[in-house]
Amino acid sequence: MSLAVQVVFTGLSAGAVYGLVAIGHSLIYRLTGIVHFALGDLIGLGAFVTLLVAAGTQPLTQETVSGGRMALAIVVGVVVCVLVGAGGYFAVVQPYIGRSAIGWVAATLALGFAIRAVLDAGFSRPAYVFPDPIPFRRVGHDGLLTILGAEVHVRSFAVIGVAIVVAAAASWVLQRTWFGRSLRAIADDSDGAAIVGISVERTRALAFGLAGGLAALAVVVAAPGTPFETGSGALLGLKGLVAAVLVRFGGLWTAFAAGLALGIFEAAVGTGLLGHLPGLASYRELIPLLAAIVVLAVRPLRLREAVE
Amino acid sequence: MSAPAAAAVRTGAALREVLETARASWTDSATAGGMVALAAALAPFALGGLIATDTLASGAYLALAATGLGLCVGLAGVPSLAQGAFVGTGAFVAAHVLRHTQMPGELCAVIGAVGAAGLGTAAGFAVRSLDAVRVAVGTWLLSWLVALALGALPWLSGGAQGLVVPTRRLFGFSPTPLVHYELAVILTGLCALALVALRRGPFGLDLAAAAQHRGAAAALGVPMERLRVGAFAASAFVGGLAGGFAVQLDIVADPTAYGPLLSFELLVAVLVGGAAAALGPSAGVVVLGLIALVARAFGGLAGVSGSRFQPMLEALLLLAVLTTGGNAFVPAAIAAARRRFPERRIRPRPSAAPLRTRRELLRAHELAERFGHVRAVDGVSLELTPGSITALVGPNGSGKTTVLRLLAGALPPDHGHITLASHELTAATPAERVRHGVVRTLQTHAYFAELTVLEHALVGIDRTRRHGGAVRALVSTPLFRAESRLAEAQAFAALEAVGLAADAARPASELTGTGRQRLMIAAALATNPAVLLLDEPSAGAAAEDLERLTAILDRLRAEGLAVLLVEHNLRLVRAVADEVLELELGRVVRRERLPRL
DSSP, X not given: OHHHHHHHHHHHHHHHHHHHHHHHHHHHHHHHSOOOTXXXXXXXXXXXXXXXXXXXXXXXXXXXXXXXXXXXXXXXXXHHHHHHHHHHIIIIIGGXXXXXXXXXXXXXXXXXXXXXXXXXXHOOSSOBOOOOSSOGGGSTBTTEEEETXXXXXXXXXXXXXXXXXXXHHHHHHHHHSHHHHHHHHHHHOHHHHHHTTOOHHHHHHHHHHHHHHHHHHHHXXXXXXXXXXXXXXXXHHHHHHHHHHHTTSOOHHHHHHHHHHHHHHHHHHHXXXXXXXXXXXXXXXXXXXXXXXXXXXXXXXXXXXXXX | OOHHHHHHHHHHHHHHHHHHHHHHHOOHHHHHHHHHHHHHHHHHHHTTTTSOHHHHHHHHHHHHHHHHHHIIIIISOOOOOOHHHHHHHHHHHHHHHHHHOOXXXXXXXXXXXXXXXXXXHHHHHHTTTOOHHHHHHHHHHHHHHHHHHHHHOHHHHOSTTOEEOOOOOBTTBOOOHHHHHHHHHHHHHHHHHHHHHHHHSHHHHHHHHHHHOHHHHHHTTOOHHHHHHHHHHHHHHHHHHHHHHHHHHHSEEOTTTTSHHHHHHHHHHHHHHOSSSTTHHHHHHHHHHHHHHHHHHHHHHHTSOGGGTHHHHHHHHHHHHHHTTSOOHHHHHHHHHHHHSOOOOOOOOOOOOXXXXXXXXXXXXXXXXXXXXXXXXXXXXXEEOTTEEEEEXXXXXXXXXXXXXXXXXXXXXXXXEEEEXXXXXXXXXXXXXXXXXEEEOOSSOOOOTTSBHHHHHHHHHHTTOSSOOHHHHHHTOHHHHHHHHHHHHHHHHHHHHTTOGGGTTSBGGGSOHHHHHHHHHHHHHTTOOSEEEXXXXXXXXXXXXXXXXXXXXXXXXXXXXXXXEEOSOHXXXXXXXXXXXXXXTTEEEEEEEOOXX
């Protein structure tokens, strides 16, 4: 029982981040029909810009950053992420939409690897510890709470909470605002949207920026728990993509739920909750990846999908 | 004459023929390619000491893997992001075989390549019918899957320190970096030659057609899924071969070396050098090598390792090439050379063979198709007899095109059946129907933008070839060459029937809209059909186009074809049709036979 509780909380706090990335992937796919291979690295960029503003590239301890500076750092990190995301849309996606698949595939990959190379050049240590925006260590037993016999990080609650708030805000924006209606109109029919006076390119660019920015926010909240590497963003981008593919780029909450499920699955297999098959834990990342490839390959057959 | 003497004479004749074909097909590009290969082989001696030979050898293996990827990206137009995974599979399979057996090095590399080809076949099968977005995502996930598996499974990868590989002799030579380098250059050259041979043969032509317009290729019965699986398998085999040899050069199989970054770098090499040219990927690898040198110098200035800058420079270079219109180095150089030195060789035009057609009766009985609650086609029966033209008319939405699609196999009917002569075709796929002799054209002006007029007809002919497989094309068997000559003559016959024979060598993109429509009729004719299903051939036609179309249709009737004409233009219908069926709400409301002179 205590193991199950442990798995659920660990899984949910990892999965909440995957879920936000999955929302980003899903939104971009429905909006433009492409998959943004640089999304994960954009999130990594947001996280490292936050670190840079908060503490520079030096090693740091959690005591060295004031709350005000940390708040500023998070704002700057998210803003940079949104700007680079939106700029990236104009630079590497828009020229190729509907024209050359190899073009946008290669260009988004290039953007991702370029971002990672810049991070590698600026942050040369193997891994970084993030300053804590909220001093969780003062809560409970050095940041741990005992729930039903399981030791749960207080941070988990914050990560899950922030992710749910962000997802709910995104959902509200999509459903209730002019911007959201424009997005849905473009996703339905971009030519039609253009005819009724929606600025398709600007709206898409903003969505590209927000898709990365929102996830970066969750990453910054989640990051202090574990060491963060320059390649961590790309891995998060991959997990989000896997979650989004598993639900066939479904709706906002579907993608979020897929991310949560992926997090719980990884935690469950990783801790041996699903029985102690020898070596099963090493497959916790491989099984969902394989499942995603299978889901991609076996589309529901739609009348031989006439290609006319 | 004794049997051995006769055999000797035959062999001599065959050899002479090979020599003559070789001389006839020798081009300036072949000379240029040969010179590049020679320069590459001599590079370690010329660069003596400037660049370490083992670095050159690694680069040459990279060029081999990139050339393999060129098959997928260049020929098939598929954005494969898994080539790094295939190289890694080849490397680790070869490493395990080397550690556990005493087999010679080259055999272990080939076994690694076979393992990679297995993975490539599975990957190709998984993405065989997917659009480009899903192919990119699927291969990207595969690339990560292999990288994460190597990281997570020590029994597979030997853990963090990798697998140490014993060194063996290669083809009897001791495995020095120089031997590795020359071997890699030879393999890359052979692979580039194979690409050229494949591109000229049916395999490459069909792949190109499928890449340029899926719908039009499907209408001509191109077996796109099988071709794509083949392209993936072949490209993975070459990648695996590069990995299997390179691991013997490195002496250790490093589990971190085959991640998504390698897949990306190989894609950069192909796109920067040029996916369309056989030597493009190799040129791209040379450019990447130069970038590595620049990155090292750059890193030296900044006081950090140069490898940190390398992906960034590669990414910037790729973006630069993409934004300048995507015409990569080698194709741009070829185009420039062509402008300065026009190709001297003029291909003799083959004498046209007679147009081949079959005479067979198509019967459709009580066809029905529903879309949700709408009965698009509701009990339509018709017969298409050889040497007659049946026109299907009716208002928009009356089910004309749906009937045509049911006959062509693009839709499975909810009810009813279709037979051609004695063959039951109701459940046959479009490709199977084309082989049996039922072929259609599309309503749109769809065509293959980068093929010539003659090549369009050859795509049709490919459906009728029996000795046109990829392996025969690679070794250019006598049967293959004889059949290719015949195919060209038949393609001319099909072009002649629509009045395009004089334009055979022109790019199809230079034709007008109605010209392209006639071209697609010619491609359909080239499949040796019994039944031709034409979807609004008059769309966009001016008065003189209509006259020409009338003449073409009269000619097809005279050849004994059974033609179904879905048409809005009643003038054309009245001018050519033998029988008119009027559809309304999916039912035949009127049948009329028109008297023919």
